[in-house]
Amino acid sequence: MSQDLTRRTVLAVLAGGAAFLVKKANGQIVWQVNASRCINSRLFEAGVEACNLCTTECVVALSAVRAVNEYSKCGRCNICPAYFNITSAVNELGQPSEKLCPRDAIARKAIGKVDPEDPANNFYEYIIDEEKCDGCGKCVMKCKEPLGLGSITLRVRYDKCVNCNYCSILKACPQNALMQLPIDQAL
Amino acid sequence: MQYRHVQVIDGKGALRGIAVDGNGQLYAAGDSEIRVFDRNERWPTSRPAHAVAVASDGSVYAGEIGQIEIFNGAGKLLHTWRDEKLLGRVTAIGFTKDSVLAGDAADRAIRRFDRGGKFLNNIGKDSAVNGLLIPNGVVDFGVDAQDTIYAANPGKHRVERYTAGGELLGHIGRFDGIDPAGFTGCCNPTNVAIRDGIYTTEKAGPRVKAYDFSGKLLAVIATDLFDANCKNMDIAVDARGRVYVVDTVKAAIFVFEPVKV
Numbered sequence: 001m002s003q004d005l006t007r008r009t010v011l012a013v014l015a016g017g018a019a020f021l022v023k024k025a026n027g028q029i030v031w032q033v034n035a036s037r038c039i040n041s042r043l044f045e046a047g048v049e050a051c052n053l054c055t056t057e058c059v060v061a062l063s064a065v066r067a068v069n070e071y072s073k074c075g076r077c078n079i080c081p082a083y084f085n086i087t088s089a090v091n092e093l094g095q096p097s098e099k100l101c102p103r104d105a106i107a108r109k110a111i112g113k114v115d116p117e118d119p120a121n122n123f124y125e126y127i128i129d130e131e132k133c134d135g136c137g138k139c140v141m142k143c144k145e146p147l148g149l150g151s152i153t154l155r156v157r158y159d160k161c162v163n164c165n166y167c168s169i170l171k172a173c174p175q176n177a178l179m180q181l182p183i184d185q186a187l
Numbered sequence: 188m189q190y191r192h193v194q195v196i197d198g199k200g201a202l203r204g205i206a207v208d209g210n211g212q213l214y215a216a217g218d219s220e221i222r223v224f225d226r227n228e229r230w231p232t233s234r235p236a237h238a239v240a241v242a243s244d245g246s247v248y249a250g251e252i253g254q255i256e257i258f259n260g261a262g263k264l265l266h267t268w269r270d271e272k273l274l275g276r277v278t279a280i281g282f283t284k285d286s287v288l289a290g291d292a293a294d295r296a297i298r299r300f301d302r303g304g305k306f307l308n309n310i311g312k313d314s315a316v317n318g319l320l321i322p323n324g325v326v327d328f329g330v331d332a333q334d335t336i337y338a339a340n341p342g343k344h345r346v347e348r349y350t351a352g353g354e355l356l357g358h359i360g361r362f363d364g365i366d367p368a369g370f371t372g373c374c375n376p377t378n379v380a381i382r383d384g385i386y387t388t389e390k391a392g393p394r395v396k397a398y399d400f401s402g403k404l405l406a407v408i409a410t411d412l413f414d415a416n417c418k419n420m421d422i423a424v425d426a427r428g429r430v431y432v433v434d435t436v437k438a439a440i441f442v443f444e445p446v447k448v
Contacts, residue, residue, distance in 0.1 A: 044416050075322030077342055077373040079362050086364040086371060094362055115315045120343040120362075123316060146418040147372055147391035149322055 031167050032186045033065060033154045037177035040137035041144055041153050050141035054154055055134045057172040064161035065135035065154050065169065067105070067128050073151035076111070076123040081147050082139035083108055083126055093119055101139060105132035130157065158183070188397065188406040190430065194442035196224060202433045204238040204250070204278070205440060207425040214239045214247060215433075215440065221249050221258065230262040238290070238421075240280035248287070250277030255289060268304040278325045278419075283334040283351045290326030290338075295319045297328055297338060299351060310353040311338050319347075322374045323390065325419045329381030331400075337381050341374035346385055346398075359385065359402030367396070368404040382424035388432060390418035395432050395443070408432075408443050 035041040039051045054065035079086060079095060083106050088098035099106070108124045115121035128139075135154055143152040156178070170178040196213070204216035213224045216236035220229045230247075238250030245260040254269040255277055268274065275293025282288065286307060289298045295318030297310035311319045311326075319326055320342020328338040335356065336349040344362040349355055360376070363369020370376055376387035376396075384405060385398040393413035397405040413420065414436035421433045430443040 075342070075373060077320070077322055079344065079373055081373050086373075088364070090361075090363055090369075096362075096364060113315045120320075120345075121315045146416050 028183050029180055030158055030163065030183050030186050031156050031161055031170075031178050032181050033156060034177050034179050035153045037175045038137075038140075038154060039175055039177070040140040041150065043145055043150075045144075048141075050137040052136040052138075053172050054169050055136045057169045058135070059164065059168050060160050060162060062133075063135040063169075064156050066130045066133045066157050066160075067135060067137070067139050067152050068130075068155045069126055069128050070151045070153070071125070073149050074126060075149045075151070076125060077148075078120045078122065078124060080108070080124065080126055081142040082106065082152055086142075095119065100142060101133075102136065103132045103134060105129045105134075106139060128152070158186075189446045189448055190397075190406055190408040190443040191446050192409060192412060192441060193429075193444050196440040196442065198222075198433070198438040198440060200438060201235075202421075202435060202438050202440065203236065203419075204421045205423045205431055205433055206239045206241050206247075207423045207431060208241040208245070209243075209426065211425050211427070211429075212241075213423075213431060213440070214241060216249060217438075221247060221262075223262070228262060230258055230264075232256055233267070237276060237278045237292075238280050240282065242282050242287075248280045250274075250280050250289060252276050255280065255287075266304070268300070270306075273298050273306055279327045281328055281330045281336070283330055283336075286351060288328065288330065288336065288351075290328055292321060292324055292326045295321055295326065297326060297336065297349075299353075308353050310336055310349045310351070311340070311347065313353065313355075316342075320374065323377050323419055325377055327378040327421070329379050329385075331381050337379055337385060339376050339379045339387070341370075341377050344370040344375060346376065346379055346387065359398060359400075367394075367407050377419050378422050380422040380424050380430075382426075383428065386422050386424050386430060388420040388422050390420070391415075393417050393420060393434075395420075395422065395430065397430075409441065412441055413437070 084096035085098040088096045091097040110122040144150045201217040206214045215222045216239040234251040236249045247258045249256045253271045257266040278292045279290030287300045296312040299307045345358040345360040347358040364371045375389035378388045380386040395408040417436040423431045
């Protein structure tokens with residue numbers, strides 16, 4: 001009886017593992033960033049430097065991890081701390097004179113009823129150019145609460161990720177912030 | 188002008204709004220109750236309280252989602268003004284001589300009612316962006332002795348002055364990430380109080396400041412006492428000039444008093 005149970009358990013584990021490998025081989029299991037673990041996006045990590053291991057450790061050129069702006073959460077602010085370097089000198093428009101992104105991967109445009117006289121009197125849409133973004137996380141760190149609203153997060157882009165058996169970013173990440181998920185449960 | 192930190196009052200639970208009456212009695216809104224600190228009383232509210240204010244007749248107004256509850260000075264519920272549309276989420280309450288003002292964060296505007304609860308007009312709604320810019324989700328304002336309304340417009344890094352009828356008179360404040368006279372971040376100041384000047388709080392990093400009515404910075408009252416992650420720190424000033432500030436993460440009220448130098 002117990003031998004039978006053990007055999008069934010072993011077979012079930014093997015079948016599960018085989019199913020996982022088949023799914024992975026078919027691209028149905030993917031790597032994704034766990035935003036609640038990533039130091040750039042998780043809450044209660046104010047005043048620390050952005051982590052750029054997704055940029056430096058990924059085997060893909062630039063990185064398979066890119067910053068993504070979720071528009072439904074974005075405040076569309078005039079002074080976006082993820083777009084501007086908010087500690088740079090103020091220019092004649094009353095805005096910071098420098099941008100934050102070292103690769104100039106974020107663009108913005110005024111939307112809605114645009115007031116050309118007063119930049120503060122407009123909403124702005126912030127668009128990330130994923131071809132320029134290398135996932136350095138600087139904008140993610142500045143966007144999160146309480147400074148921003150947390151609309152920008154890092155995400156693995158499946159068209160770029162080569163789906164390594166053991167993600168090289170995860171190998172280096174002290175927060176274990178990458179995880180494998182069935183594609184239908186991933187972002 | 189300088190201030191010193193004199194006291195921490197433990198809020199014991201969520202703290203969202205505070206008010207001080209003419210006698211220096213401190214009230215706080217949080218969870219589903221109004222707390223009256225020196226008397227150690229708790230008045231239950233029917234919904235979570237987001238704001239509290241004390242009228243000149245001693246009645247206490249609690250701002251909630253979809254309604255305002257009005258208590259007498261002993262904590263007895265007198266009236267409930269319910270309007271899901273005009274009182275979407277009431278995060279601030281104030282008074283002119285003849286009206287009651289409610290900051291509705293759901294619609295990014297200040298509503299003006301007569302003392303009986305009849306709606307009169309909006310304040311801060313008439314702009315290209317159709318309201319105050321509050322990515323932080325809180326409308327806050329103060330009223331001076333002449334019934335001028337000072338509304339925080341954090342997305343513009345300004346405190347805007349309005350008449351009770353809703354006319355924009357002007358503003359103080361500007362963005363600056365370095366100069367403490369300016370407001371930094373995406374959206375500051377988040378909260379404002381009016382007494383002999385304009386008192387503001389900011390988030391990321393949390394900061395409390397005092398300005399005169401022309402917008403000249405008088406004092407940075409505090410920066411480093413608060414939890415770095417707190418935001419929407421409500422502020423009140425009593426008749427002695429003592430400044431009360433909510434730390435929303437520590438759930439505590441920090442008290443500062445002016446020091447003569």
